[in-house]
Amino acid sequence: MSDPASAPEQVLALDNQTCFALYAANRAMTALYRPVLATLGLTYPQYLVMLVLWEAESREGAVRVSFVGQRLRLDTGTLTPLLKRLEGQGLIQRQRDADDERVVQVALTGKGRLLKAQAREVPGQLLCGSGLDPQRLASLRDELRSLLVLLDEAPSGG
Amino acid sequence: MSDPASAPEQVLALDNQTCFALYAANRAMTALYRPVLATLGLTYPQYLVMLVLWEAESREGAVRVSFVGQRLRLDTGTLTPLLKRLEGQGLIQRQRDADDERVVQVALTGKGRLLKAQAREVPGQLLCGSGLDPQRLASLRDELRSLLVLLDEAPSGG
DNA sequence: TAGATAAATATTGTGCACAATTTAATTTTG
């Protein structure tokens, strides 16, 4: 009753919405990455795909399109054109699997592997001079991850 | 040294990135809103614009396009077509300001005002059955907002 | 007051996201 956030006029107040805080913070974070990633010739989603491939390389080598999709929670409508752009840049190779012609395997090229060295500098570059506290960021990350689990469990209208 | 997150191979690990947690949580949150907002005939960014207008209505009445842009941190490249769609739905009216012909005033229509009543149910609908704790959400919101302040202050490469 | 500068919005072009459908290949079943 005394909670101002549940007063009738506050329920829809923009600044009370967690969803808007999430939306705004995500775009601000992406904007912070943009100029740094531009020096690698990558957009932010392309960078995420490269993270998946660099991580996979140490074990599986090539991975399926659907594997990238599972990791990033993206479908082929997003990934297919994105992967074609990365291939156009010579960072990856896309190849139909001979054993199962439905599958497309995505593998790093030498150039794509080399880019990892430059990418290693990215997280540090962003932290330096950004006034962000690593520990606080890590705890925010953990909080967001547990939110994600809850959102996944939420009934999606079905 | 003993921090696993700063081990060479962990710096680029996808699941260690706060930016990815933010990116994934934002999309999951939007996905949760999508079916609910669809019943109002709105996309998520359109809903945010309506929140701005409903909030402004109680005071200023009509607002400039640039005001909406400041509140949501969006430029006219995003807003102009979005506002045209809302106008096409009959929820808002766009009108050149007679005093300053550079300005476009955005005002709610009767239909747009009526939609607010339905929208009031949205936050509740999303919380119910989503397993989300309001208090925890509020503290996440506050943490995201202070992150946003820091990101705004960060040198943007200029 | 004419010309320069600034301000507000619109336009153009690229790259995501995502729903819905399509295509092609594999697996399952009768």
Add this chain to the structure above:
DNA sequence: CAAAATTAAATTGTGCACAATATTTATCTA
């Protein structure tokens, strides 16, 4: 083994985001 069902990726279409540029109107300044 053939028809049906399933799976993997691609395609199509809509709607953001955002950089860069253009257009129009207002203001400033010499």
